[in-house]
Amino acid sequence: MAQQKKMVEAITSMDEDFSKWYTDIVKKAELMDYSSVKGCMVIEPYGYAIWENIQKDLDARFKKVGVQNVYMPMFIPESLLQREKDHVEGFAPEVAWVTHGGQEELTERLCVRPTSEVLFCEHYQKVIKSWRDLPKLYNQWCSVVRWEKTTRPFLRSSEFLWQEGHTMHETAEEAEEETMRMLKLYEAFYRETLAIPAVTGKKTEKEKFAGAKATYTIEPMMHNGVALQGGTSHYFGDGFAKSFGIAFTGRDNTLQTPHQTSWGVSTRMIGAIIMVHGDDNGLVLPPRIAPIQVVIVPIAQHKPGVLEKSRELADRLGEQFRIKLDDSEQSPGWKFSQYEMQGVPLRLEIGPKDLEKNQCVLVRRDNREKIFVSLDELETKIPELLQAVHDGMYERALQNLHEKTFEAHTHEEFLDIAANKPGFIKAMWCGDSACEDKLKEETGGVKSRCIPFEEEHLDDVCVCCGKPAKHMVYWGRQY
């Protein structure tokens, strides 16, 4: 057994080197491969299957609230990008520029979209004429490019896959409601599909999106206490709409400007899944998005009946679950390690003795619990166990979030926690970005994550400057 296990190369333990543990998993679970294009990655079949399951689930949620998918061009002419001042300042430094088409130099440079607000606005300007045309609730699934200096698989890459929703509304109130509705939708998706709890709230002025009036965020905590900005929803007011001359005839026959939102999540979520749920044996996948929900491993498969029964089970269960039967010649021990590495939620073992008893063994990936189950009860037992795996994963992640969230009541305490206790810090803040800058510098990178929707009153004054506090803020390091 020990010898067999060696065949699946061990990965670095997370306590030893979290960062290396992460890259070991993405490589050894065959999620991605590096390419010769700096900062871009190849998403391999197993990684892409996770993304497809994410897309399917999220897309159904979008459609349920009336969102329609579209596709916008991947290029943005430089003059179009410049139409909204704050926006271009935020993005121009990190875009890829196309200057030549075929043999000819272009008369105007095109950037590869880093995000598509301006393209949606250009289209909306043409199709929104009356209040009857509103709301417009459009989304696109596509890849975007941001020329990053340092990159990391899934977490930060020069090109990444995402969805970006862009909506237009009759009133500011409706647009604000939409911004919140989509943030709540993301929160529900993280909880119900990815088994990931998170802090949600509003970004400070300093941290908000280029050109937005307000940015709301979902911030899950990774196992090592570091935050990941897991998704954002922006309220734009009518700023872009005015810059793009979008106007409609209102119910009262006056010409009005619509109010706008945008919201997005990306393949970063795969990074979050790895770092929230993974362990020293590899990936641990939430059952709802696992490409393989149950792997069937025959034991002593040369013995009469074992393979036949395994195949029969694979066919039978394949109608209801995503099943893989591994009847290759590798040893069961090798297979156990391999599918643990790939984070398969349930392993079904079946051998000659099980056949005699009309049973099999189900082993949970999350806690390695073994359960003997009658072959007649699999259709009801498996969904129960998948749900138990999901719940167990969520609970452990929630516990980690709680255990690694600290309160700081003084400047000294803030610095002490930042230096010694990885995680989130709850502390009061005066509302001045100078204090954000100062804390970030003093701690070597702790930034405001968000002002939560339900603030606690921890103290009367700002943890940094001692002036009257305006908000309670979650602080933390980020990927």
Next chain:
Amino acid sequence: MAQQKKMVEAITSMDEDFSKWYTDIVKKAELMDYSSVKGCMVIEPYGYAIWENIQKDLDARFKKVGVQNVYMPMFIPESLLQREKDHVEGFAPEVAWVTHGGQEELTERLCVRPTSEVLFCEHYQKVIKSWRDLPKLYNQWCSVVRWEKTTRPFLRSSEFLWQEGHTMHETAEEAEEETMRMLKLYEAFYRETLAIPAVTGKKTEKEKFAGAKATYTIEPMMHNGVALQGGTSHYFGDGFAKSFGIAFTGRDNTLQTPHQTSWGVSTRMIGAIIMVHGDDNGLVLPPRIAPIQVVIVPIAQHKPGVLEKSRELADRLGEQFRIKLDDSEQSPGWKFSQYEMQGVPLRLEIGPKDLEKNQCVLVRRDNREKIFVSLDELETKIPELLQAVHDGMYERALQNLHEKTFEAHTHEEFLDIAANKPGFIKAMWCGDSACEDKLKEETGGVKSRCIPFEEEHLDDVCVCCGKPAKHMVYWGRQY
């Protein structure tokens, strides 16, 4: 009624100006919008929903034959593109070049992928080590860019959406089989899902893909007799594999080179759907990919019970079909025209008199046939009618293909048909590309479409030069 119909603007008739008829439909059925980026388009919700249905159907067919989805970078370094000589010659003149990232000039230009053979090869070089790693059957759904001088919505655009499959095999035979399997898969998809018949066969040397050993094609005929290259499947032999140093240890322990294929279809298919099935009232959509399969139009909807019953039907039928209830204040006449323009396969009309009789009227989009159906029988009648619409559409398209396919036995006859009868020409060919060039020039654009899999022996000699004939070829103009 006449007045109401005016509200939905009429489109140019196809006999008057086929090209204008086409652009009228894409605009008025709200399939796409132009953008400020030359040659790129905005695919609007209705057009994108067609693409989503196409993707869903095709993707399931791919998965059934073992294909796995992946995602490759959108950029190709210039040196990587140059690795295969014929390939770079074919594509370099029509690619978009990225020269700057952020503020900095790149040390090496990157092209935006026009197709991804070289990226797949680079990856395969790393992951293929043994015959056990074969076959590799990868596909990706993405957008590609080819810098076109003249563009047309869906038919030819600088950026378009497609799928590109790239496979590697142990032997040449297996790769050749794969090439044919995928072409047959496309043919079945066209027939069973798009209701489009087509000629299939092998491209001549002159018309094959840059770098391929053989290109197979599916060539549906548009209503006006012009061909559209509807999908291609390429056999590469081991040329790319050798250029990229891809090698594996074979079953006999010798080092071998794998054999490669690629195959793809794109958003052009939406153009084919329009031009094969459309009529002077607008789009006619094949039921299997129609975003709305049945539109419910209440008649005299202010009368008691009409709207209630319409809503009840929409809920009930919505479980089984893609349904839209239009209970807006537009007149029924306006709605009839609108959903005819959008090509909805079935219209369900229900008014006060129908309510009394517990019935409704179903109207087919393809032939305007009206059928009275009991409300109790809708669940069985609608699928029958959708199938009848599909079959009727296929039959009419097949008839058009047959009626517009001509035989040419002499050079003179060839030129006469090319000048006077739009459609395909079947004629014998010597195998020399000089004859292809000559016929193209003489006819102002008639090219070889393909050498069909089942050739007829029409004559002994080439229709152009009179030398001994090697093949029967389908010839025609193309989009």
